[in-house]
Amino acid sequence: MALFPLTSTFARRALAGFAALAVPLLSGCSWQSWLGLxxxxxxxxxxxxxxxxxxxxxxxxxxxxxxxxxxxxxxxxxxxxxFWAHSDADEHAEPPPQGHGNPxxxxxxxxxxxxxxxxxxxxxxxxxxxxxxxxxxxxxxxxxxxxxxxxxxxxxxxxxxxxxxxxxxxxxxxxxxxxxxxxxxxxxxxxxxxxxxxxxxxxxxxxxxxxxxxxxxxxxxxxxxxxxxxxxxxxxxxxxxxxxxxxxxxxxxxxxxxxxQPARSVAAAQGALSFAHVAAAPIRAYAPNEAGVSAAYETAPLDSWRARQLPNESEDPALIARGRALFSEKTCISCHTVRGVPGAMGITGPDLTHVGARSSIAGGLLENNSEQLRRWIHNPGAVKPGNKMWVTGYLVNNIHLASDEELALVAFLQSLK
Amino acid sequence: MADALAKPESPVGEAHAAPKALVLWRPEAKTGLISWLTTVDHKRIGFMYGVAALFFFLVGGVEALLIRLQLAVPNNNFLTAQQYNEMFTMHATTMIFLAVMPLSAAFFNFIMPLQIGARDVAFPRLNAFSFWVFLAGAVILNIGWFIHDGAPNGGWFGYTPLTTRGFSPSHSIDMWVMGLQLLGVASIAASLNFIVTILNMRAPGMTMMRLPVFTWMTLVTAFLVVLAFPAITIALIELMMDRLFGTNFFEVSNGGMPVLWTHLFWVFGHPEVYILILPAMGIISEILPTFARKPLFGYPIVVFSGACIGFLGFGVWSHHMFTTGMGTVATAAFSMTTMAIAVPTGVKIFNWIGTLWNGHLTMRTPMRFALGFIWLFMIGGFSGVMHAAAPADAQQHNSYFVVAHFHYVLIGGSLFALLAGIHYWFPLMFGRRVSEGWGKLSFWIIFVGFNVTFFPMHFLGLNGMPRRTFTYDPNMGWNTGNLIATVGAFILGVGVAVYFTVMIYTFFKGERTGSDPWDARTLEWSLPVPVPEYNYRVIPTVHARDAWWYEKRNKDEVARARAAHAPGEASHGIHMPFQSIYPLVSAVGILIGSIGVSVIDADPGPGLIGPKLAVTLAGLAVFLVGVYLWALEGNEGYHVHPEEDHP
Missing domain, CATH: 2.60.40.420 (Cupredoxins -  blue copper proteins)
Structure with missing residues (x-):
């Protein structure tokens, strides 16, 4: 008995199935992308x-x-x-030979x-x-x-x-x-x-x-x-x-x-260094685990990374200077090193000397841009639950950042190319 | 109640020995709650193991569905990171220790003594103790859900130093440590019992090479438990000492060695995998011959390969650690031993196919699950060989590829076999069987759902998705695979729901069957249904490997042999062990003490008996009283004289 004659429904369906599999493979996509690999x-x-x-x-x-x-x-x-016993008669037939194996x-x-x-x-x-x-x-x-x-x-x-x-x-x-x-x-x-x-x-x-x-x-x-x-x-x-x-x-x-090189320093005119609170737009709400990456950035990631090595085109020296001061004031320096900023020699957290030139922040989680950096320093615990900056930093030292302080810190960190 | 001993002519039969001077409670209830709490009957204990295991199987299943819901779409926040970590820790711990192991234990208890023609296990009260301690361990593991500390969240592997006090200060890890420790006690006690039972209590003529394969695999598994659990017992004690008493086994700052934990854990952890799969292989080796209506192909080699897997299982643990930097020689050695283990495993599959060959395959539900098992286990075995190639494993390790692999061997393997076993032995246990239509339906939903869930995980893993991650970004190429897996998980969930609904329906209203509805081959099917408390009215004599199949075809010879020793038995009746409450009392003591050790905050200072020490000591006291009375009441029993013509 031929098990699968080519005319059988099963064989025809199987062939159709193989054909369906073959089409995308032949149509030019690599098999990796077709399988999502x-x-x-x-x-x-x-x-x-x-x-x-x-x-x-x-x-x-x-x-x-x-x-x-x-x-x-x-x-x-x-x-x-x-050997499937399909019919009742098959099932009630005499048992098959009771063979025990074949060494x-x-x-x-x-x-x-x-x-x-x-x-x-x-x-x-x-x-x-x-x-x-x-x-x-x-x-x-x-x-x-x-x-x-x-x-x-x-x-x-x-x-x-x-x-x-x-x-x-x-x-x-x-x-x-x-x-x-x-x-x-x-x-x-x-x-x-x-x-x-x-x-x-x-x-x-x-x-x-x-x-x-x-x-x-x-x-x-x-x-x-x-x-x-x-x-x-x-x-x-x-x-x-x-x-x-x-x-x-x-x-x-x-x-x-x-x-x-030590951290880049952006010169600010003396007069701009009055640290009065300026009203700033509050941060927008982020859902927990919300993605912090953008598709545009990743189409040519190495080029994006290279572009990040250069200083931003529009920088506000006063804001950066304020951020630099806040970096010490808010005790960031006790955990982070920024070579060139006096006292910033902490080693508990990442070295931030050239953090502005990195393409990602928060342990590779978020794209490094002003918006995501602000999200990160606004509430590190919401971005990365249980992290030290939040648990043993913000919570223990009672650190709060006003909206304008966030913007100043972001500007400072972004300037560290 | 306490005067039970004063009535020698009580309905259960005459007492075996004179009453003790001390007043001990001899429970005699044959029905009701007390009868269950004090039972020493292996069938009732097996039933309780089964019910507990199926309950925890559903708990673990719900945890799995929550995990899949969180991962259905990228950046989901259905669960928090901490909840997710609790879920995957408890999903694994529950499925391994509270579902699959006890479900296997249910079959060991119920089926194995029947298969060897025994009237109970060797130590009936120890058997009850094992069950109650298992239950205590399950309670300790799950207390965290209901209290502030939360459920254990360090992974089922509990790698140090993450699980040391510095990184996991809450009691959840203490509960995990203590819970596993109790499960170890329960498993070792039960396994010693099974080993003694199998070696000593076989019916006349039941030589080792006539043992049903399921009993053989019970024996191998029991040896694995006895030899493997001490490793994790040591590891857990060291971790407990670190956490409670400030020792430095794993405390890095004081020179502790986290890698020591990984070795101790996997010296246990890998044999544990075979503890989960060997009983399943035993079940399959029972079902296939029954439904192919011919003997197992190559019985000696199937038995030998099972033992071989058990033996080799102790020499492969470091393949869980190929990425820990063991160096070339160690990696090569463990790579080769791991490949070697594929040979006896393959042999089993060849022999199962050989069993089908030339058979009359009656395609009942247990047979469908058994065939599903072979297919899925084969796929899981192949991805296992891929892991054995250590350099390739460097990419696969801790990725979803591994998740796919071990679910193919643990669901496609262990669980399919256990579900097959439930269908297969249901008529023996409860005298009813599931309708074929519903059995077939649940099989196909489970089979499809399982593959839809876990097959895409191979691709996710090879595409770089790590395990144990509560979230992923949408740009990683993992969205489709995860969504499919989640859909599959719910199909699987529906299948399991159908399976259990049908089982519960069948338990109450299913089609009644007489004894031996499958025209089976092994001795347990010679028994009337329901199986009497004493199992065999006359201890059977065994003349061939498939004893019952032989007996059905050589009635005269078997009847003559039985008649020769029946009068002797009839003269003194059947010796039954007394029921006892003390296994339960001892286990309750252990439960109380463990709560003291693992749940209650440390006492403020030395020299004072605070709540922690007080509860711990109270538990110890209850345990000691239980053990003392257990010893004092002795291993006595009574005799029953069943009617000559039992239905």
């Missing part, structure tokens, strides 16, 4: 050798398991349909299973060694960075870029790396476990307190990549995000040089 953290659209090695291995596991699935599934489906078949199948696994095991072993550390031949070329996880943000330090009197160059939430060079990132945590994951560049490695982990990765080309903490680390784990920006060699050197 082309996101910002896609593990399929890789841009570095580590992620590529991991992806190749994933494909191998897919091929092997799909092949087994089709074979075993076909046999299971065949057995189910073929040859069983040993053969065990052997086949082992063979299939060997096909996976060999590239797995290769991949384990390759993805673990920078290959020996390019070790000398590797650039070193230290990444430290905090609830809920990332600190990035550049031990090779020492700044006189201030230690290594320190940034937060945006890791800028040289493209085309392996980067070896030491992973630390100062509180709970976190995990460093930039899917397009490399799989994750955990940041564990009291443990010296590291990860290596390489961005093949300049680019802008999304990353996210991948180990549950408390209340706001979901919004502990970061970016990796890969720049060409010269652009990277320029960036480092600029970052090493």
């Amino acid at each position: 082309d996101g910002k953290q896609s593990t399929f659209q890789v841009e570095g050798p580590v992620a590529r090695d991991q992806l190749q291995l994933f494909y191998i596991t897919c091929y092997v398991t799909f092949a087994i699935f089709i074979i075993v599934g076909a046999i299971l489906a065949y057995a189910t349909l073929k 040859l078949v069983e040993v053969g199948l065990i052997g086949a299973a082992v063979l299939a696994l060997v096909v996976i095991a060999i590239p797995t072993l290769k991949g384990i060694w390759y993805t673990y550390d920078v290959p020996a031949e390019s070790k000398a070329d590797a650039y070193e960075v230290v990444a430290t996880g905090y609830q809920w943000w990332f600190k990035f330090e550049y031990p090779k870029e020492q700044i006189a009197g201030a230690g290594p160059l320190t940034c937060a939430n945006e890791l800028v790396i040289p493209a085309g060079r392996p980067v070896r990132i030491a992973l630390r945590s100062m509180d709970v476990m976190h995990s460093f994951w930039v899917p397009k560049l490399a799989g994750k490695v955990d940041m564990i307190p009291n443990r010296a982990n590291f990860i290596w990765l390489k961005a093949e080309h300049p680019g802008y990549f999304w990353g996210q903490c991948a180990e549950f680390c408390g209340e706001s784990h979901a919004v502990m995000r970061f970016r990796v920006v890969a720049l060409g060699p010269q652009e990277f050197r320029d960036w480092v040089e600029h970052q090493a």
Whole structure:
């Protein structure tokens, strides 16, 4: 009995189904986008050798398991349909022969299973060694960075870029790396476990307190990549995000040089420094978890990031000066470092020396613009529940910002290019 | 009541030994609340496990639906971050410890003694104690919902230092620690009981290689519990010491090692996965032969591969930690052992298909669930092999790909088998069976809903969506997958609702069945329905692997063997254990003490007995009194002489 003659309804439907699947594939969309696998953290659209090695291995596991699935599934489906006792007569027929098994078949199948696994095991072993550390031949070329996880943000330090009197160059939430060079990132945590994951560049490695982990990765080309903490680390784990920006060699050197400078200072005319409260529009209401990103900004993220490196065109020096004063007055300085602002040497929170040049704030959660920055400092607890700035800062020190104070602080922070 | 012992000719039969000098209460009620609170009957205890497990299954299911509602659309604020973290912590803890494990325990209790031809488990009162302690643990775990501290929110894996006092100061983690600790006590006590029962109380002729596969898997699972739970017991005690007494096992600033927790947890946590799946494999290995009407294909190799999975299960824990930076050699070793475990698992699937081959497949509802199990478990197994390739796992770990994987093995695997088992043994337990139409309908809704929920999660994970996140942005490419998953979750919810509604209806009004409605193969089906309290009027003699199938076809031989030893049994009657209240009393003591330890605020200073110490000590006192009286009353029983011609 032919199980599925081509004329059967089932076979025709199956063919139609395959055709329906094939149309979008043939019509030019990549299969990744058709399956919705082309996101910002896609593990399929890789841009570095580590992620590529991991992806190749994933494909191998897919091929092997799909092949087994089709074979075993076909046999299971065949057995189910073929031996199905459809009629009452079938069911009440004499029981079938009471066979207990067939050792040859069983040993053969065990052997086949082992063979299939060997096909996976060999590239797995290769991949384990390759993805673990920078290959020996390019070790000398590797650039070193230290990444430290905090609830809920990332600190990035550049031990090779020492700044006189201030230690290594320190940034937060945006890791800028040289493209085309392996980067070896030491992973630390100062509180709970976190995990460093930039899917397009490399799989994750955990940041564990009291443990010296590291990860290596390489961005093949300049680019802008999304990353996210991948180990549950408390209340706001979901919004502990970061970016990796890969720049060409010269652009990277320029960036480092600029970052090493102290904070930019915008000169203000003396007369403008009277800090009287000015009526300012109150902040608009935000729903909890409301998105803080815009589509326009992300169409060409690296260009957007580059544009942010330049000072804003219209700046109000008086407002900025006021914000600078408020930064001390409101005790921001006890947790945040801004090199160049006297007393701003806190290390509990991110280094803000060049915060205006970053493309995101609040741990990679919000786009860095005046509106979102104001939302963030207006009520950090609403943006990122349980965060230290709110719980041990605003609440403990009873910090309140009037609307005009918010605007001044925003102007100051935005000026820190 | 207290004078029960003064009446040797009480209706339950004559007392086995002379009354003790001390007045102990011998409860005799056979119906009503007291009978349930004091029961030592494995079938009643199994039933209570089942009811409790199904209740918590629904609780965990509601938690799952709330999670899916929050994630249905990006930037949703249906739940707060903290509520969401409580939900996924409690969803996992509930489903693992309060739903699937006790549902398996329900079958161990009800079915296993019947399958080996025993009249009860080896230690009936310990069995009752296990159940009551399980219930106490479930209560402690869930108290948080109703008090200010909130439910546990550190994840079911409770990674330190997040769960240390510095980062989680509320009592919710104390309750999680204490709750799991009690569940460990319950599970270990129950498992020791099952091991002793299976090894010692088999009917004559029931050799190890004639044991039904479900009983075999019960045995393997029980060994896994006994060997795996001590690891988490140690971890939990260390965490409790850190939290309550300021020790430094995981306290980073004082040199504690958070990575130690991850090892201890997963040394337990991975065998735990097999604790959840092996009973399911046992159930499937019972159902397929019954409905294919032929013996299990390759019985010895199925049994051996089950044991092999259990054994290897202790050598793969670090595959949950491929991203913790173990180094190349350790990663390679655990990668290889994890792949190796796919072999015995694959063997089981091959043998199940071999069982179908040349069979007469009667497609009843249990069989549908069993076949659904094979398909879904196979998919879950394949994504498991993908995780075993450690470099690929570096991308998959802690992403939704893993969520998809383990729901395929735990719902598609464990739960489908347990739902199949409920259908399969329902006629034996309650003498009724579900109508085929409704059974088929619930199967298809559950099957479709399950796949719609969890298949898209593979894609979400590979597209970079991490687990345990209460929100996501709309620009990440995760919107469609999440919406589909949420829709699927509600389809699944409807399926489960239909399943349980039909079950409850059937319990009261379903079609009545006689004994052995499926023309089954194992010994439990030889019993009348409802199963008498003493199970077997005459202990059966076993002549072949599928004992009941053999008996049905060789009546004369079996009857001769039985007749040979029946008179001996009849002369002294059937020995039954007395009911006892003391397992419950001891468990209540443990519950009170645990509330003292985990729920009440620390006392203000040393030297004073504040509320925390007072409640804890009160609980300890009740526990000690319970254990003392338990020991004092002894393991005595009475005899019954059932009618010769039982219906």
